[in-house]
Structures are given as structure tokens and as C-alpha cells.
Amino acid sequence: MKAGNKFERYVETLTGKLKxxxxSEQAEAFRRTFPNAIKIKNKTTHVCLECGHEFESTKDRGTEVCPHCGKRGEVLKGQPQKELRYYAILEKVEDLQVIRYFILNKWYYKGMAYTFTLGEVVQRWISPDGKEAIRALPKRPFINCYTVAWxxxxxMSFKRIRNVKYSYYATEEYDYPAKVKVRSLIPYFKRYGWKKTGHTPYTxxxxxxxxxxxxxxxxxxQLxxxxxxxxxxxxxxxxxxxxxxKVSLWQIAKVCTRNGCIIKDFVTWRDILDNQQERGxxxxxxxxxCVSQGELKKIHDRLLRQRQQRERMDRIARGENLMKNKKELSLVNREYKRMHKKYLDIFFESDGITFRPLQNVQEFYEEGKVMxxxxxxNRYYTKPESLILTATRGDKRLATIEVQKHPFRILQCYAEHDSIPKENKKLRTIIEKNEKLFHIKAS
Ligand SMILES: [Zn+2]
Structure with a gap:
């Protein structure tokens, strides 16, 4: 479409001024857009997209290092194929701001290093008084969505803003994922600077x-x-x-800003607001x-604790199996006795409190259950360098103590639910007084 109005005719006179x-800008664009990746080709073969080398691996997450080029990459699922990304450059031309959108292709061929191509597909021209124009490449209609339709x-020609809402030029497919490079800004935007907010460059x-x-x-x-x-x-x-x-999010945000509270984690903050709203x-x-980072952290930690609790339950479930598996249990017990055989008959007493090491896995199970x-x-019975003592007064268990055998040291001393024992200091003093019992054993 040809320039149809005064603004578009003005833009047309400026297009030649785009740099x-x-x-080096191309290289930067590719570096920022495509972090190196290791793609899973099949169950046993991975492909390094940096150098095209194929190698044997069964890792299906995390990162790994290519044995050929030595570059570390993220392990990605899916067959290696052509990859497309968008990139935006902000550039000022006279008094207008332009967002230039580029499509970057990384072509992968079997057994070869990748190649890159780059092409400009859309320009959005914006004037500080709110006029806009779009120039774009035509798109081929009805094309398989995995193929580049540009x-x-x-x-490039002008696309009417009036119709843009209903056309593929406004689907934001190019706007949403684009990484941004700022070349220059018109004064209106320059006073704000460019900050990353989570919105697309155009938005x-x-x-x-x-x-x-x-x-x-x-x-x-408040980004x-x-x-x-x-x-x-x-x-x-x-x-x-x-x-x-009734108040808006904007009014609430103002309260936060006035009180020096900058929200970093919007989603958690909104959950908190909804929660407060429910409580009237x-x-x-x-x-x-106003939610401080500390409180956000507390909420985060609460979620983490809940997860740990679930994991603990899983471990207990696995432990229950050990208790039922007589054969495995006797193996573990034999190993435990072998590791600590010089220590298991240690026994000392003071102020009616008795101390002795746990004798076998069944006793660990009992201790964990009661305390x-x-x-x-956590399978403390598998640690060769630690000895677990139990402190009791009569029938009552006071504390479970982990000591390091050599050099002797008290590592931890806890009562029920991992609380600090009431007589913490006394317990520690008694153990320290009897330290020599452990020395003799170690010699
Ligand atoms: Zn490589």
C-alpha cells in the first residue's frame, strides 16, 4: 500500500535515513538471541548447535559441554531444526521513533555448523504526538505455520493502522518475543531511558x-x-x-511508592493483595x-517448606520400606556396626541423664518417630564419620546428638521437632566432660 495520508507521506521521506x-550489530543480535544449545536428537544422541557435532549422551535436562568445541549449552528437547527469533532495534529518525523488527534464522543442517540469516520485516513509526504508521513486508497467506511467511x-509497504487490529501485523508475534537493542531515542522517550519491564517494546x-x-x-x-x-x-x-x-491497582501502587516499597515480584504481590482483599x-x-522483600521471601520460604515437607514424607515412605525389607535391613545394620564397632558400647551418665549411641537402624527409626x-x-546411620547419641532421663528422650568422631566435635543437638533442648547447655557440658571416652576409641 502506498503512503495514504500526510503522516505516511512524511515517513516515506525518512525511510532512507535509517542506518x-x-x-558487529548482527553478531551481537545473534549472540543475544540464540544462547548455545545442545539438542536431543534421540535417546542416545545429542547435537551441539554451536558446531554441529553429534555425540553420545542420555542427559535430558540441565546443561552439558560439547566434547568437540568445548562450549557449554542448555539441553533442549525436540529435533534439531531451523530456529526463528525476533529482534528489535529502537532508532530515532528526525523527530520520530522507529521500532525496527528483524527476524533471525539459525539454520541447522545435519553434520554441519549452523548458518545465520537476518531480515527486517516490520517498522513501527511513532511520533511524540501519538501518530503511528506501520511499514512491513508482505506475508504469504495460508502457509504452514512452521514456515517463515514473510x-x-x-x-516493504504501509499497512493501515485502522485494519491492523484484524491483521497478522498486530498479532504481536514479532513484538512479544523480541529482544531490544537501543540505538537512539527521541527526547520524549530519552528522558525515561530504556528499562526492561516485561512488556513488548511497542507496548x-x-x-x-x-x-x-x-x-x-x-x-x-515500579517496573x-x-x-x-x-x-x-x-x-x-x-x-x-x-x-x-473501590480503589485501583494504581492507587495501591502509589501507596507502595510513597512508602519506599518497590515491588519486584508482581505475581506474589498480587496474590498477597488478593489475600488481604479476602480478609476485608x-x-x-x-x-x-506494602510488602518488603523480606516478607516476599517469607512467603517464598513457606512454599519451600511445604515442598520440603512433601519430600520428607516421600523419604519416610522409602524408609518404611527399608524397615519391612528384612534382608536389606540386616545388611545395613551389619555395615553400621562395622563402621562404629569401637564406639557402640560408650555409655555415660550425669545428673540422672544417660548418654549412649544408637545401636542399630531400628533404634534410628524409633528415635526419629518419637522425636x-x-x-x-535422612539416613544418619550411613555416615561413617558421625556418631548419633541419644540422651534420656528415665524413659524420657531429651535430645538426639550428632558428634563427629575424630577430631571430636558436637555437630548438632536437638530435641523434638528439631527444637533446642531445654537443658541444651547442660547436655553439651556433660558430653564435653566425657570427650576422652571418644579419644580412647579413636586411638
Ligand atoms: Zn560443539
């Missing part, structure tokens, strides 16, 4: 142009809130405040909406 992409070799610039509240979030460093909201979701009165007033809190009170800690589930 070409230099070799018609390279043809001329970021248009929010800065059209949504003053977003401009404030950007300037005050997580900026990056997770649209103009309408930021300003919708959704939360309850005192006197039945005043959502303009800093007490309920509600992990001495059994």
Missing part, C-alpha cells in the same frame, strides 16, 4: 506515550507493576478500601499492601 545494520525479497513505548500513570510507574522504578498491567487493568477500581470505597482489609493501608526429626529419614 544499515553493521556486522515474503523476503519484496518491498512499552505506547504506554509511556498514552498512559501517564504508567509513565510514573516507569520513573519511580514489575508497569510490566504486568495495561492502562485499563491498572486503573480499574477493583479493590476495597475503608468506607466501602483497607487496601490503601501501607500495613496491608519427630529426620535422624532416620
Amino acid at each position: 544499515p545494520i553493521t556486522q 515474503a523476503f525479497g519484496q518491498e 512499552t513505548l505506547s504506554l509511556l506515550l498514552h498512559s501517564p500513570h504508567h509513565g510514573t510507574l516507569y520513573e519511580t522504578g 514489575a507493576i508497569f510490566g504486568h498491567t495495561s492502562e485499563s487493568s491498572l486503573n480499574r477500581p477493583h479493590y476495597g478500601a475503608a468506607h466501602g470505597k 482489609r483497607d487496601m490503601l493501608s501501607p500495613k496491608y499492601v 519427630h526429626h529426620c535422624v532416620f529419614t
